[in-house]
Amino acid sequence: MSALIQDPDCLFCKIAAKQIPSGIVYEDDEVFAFHDIHPWAPVHFLLIPKMHIPSMAQVGAEHAALLGRMMALVPKLALEQGCNPYPQGGYRLLTNTGREGGQEVQHLHFHVMGGPRPWLRG
Ligand code: AMP
Numbered sequence: 001m002s003a004l005i006q007d008p009d010c011l012f013c014k015i016a017a018k019q020i021p022s023g024i025v026y027e028d029d030e031v032f033a034f035h036d037i038h039p040w041a042p043v044h045f046l047l048i049p050k051m052h053i054p055s056m057a058q059v060g061a062e063h064a065a066l067l068g069r070m071m072a073l074v075p076k077l078a079l080e081q082g083c084n085p086y087p088q089g090g091y092r093l094l095t096n097t098g099r100e101g102g103q104e105v106q107h108l109h110f111h112v113m114g115g116p117r118p119w120l121r122g
């Protein structure tokens, strides 16, 4: 397994390391997904790299393969978690970046939200 850079003070690093419990949706060597603790939609989970990347603002060409793998997981995980099939169903895929982008947790994460409407937000 590749060495993973983690921040000991980061909530999502601790969740990925299972030091803090979460509702696990998916895990492999590099990627972790878990249910959002305050869901906005019937299906709402977060997809994160295990490696500590603070936000999309720090993403570069060296992360292209990792992010590509994460994006390729989204359709499968969304359906497994109960999102309805495209095009009548579907989901939102969202990443907040920085204070003006509404980011609260400083570890890169993609929100996947779906299921029958109405949703709490969005
Ligand atoms: P963002 O505003 O994009 O940084 O979103 C952070 C998300 O993390 C919010 O939707 C929170 O509900 C969620 N969150 C915060 N703490 C936890 C936790 N311990 N387990 C699961 N989700 C969490």
Ligand code: ZN
Binding pocket: 006, 007, 010, 011, 012, 013, 014, 051, 052, 053, 106, 107
């Ligand atoms: Zn982290």
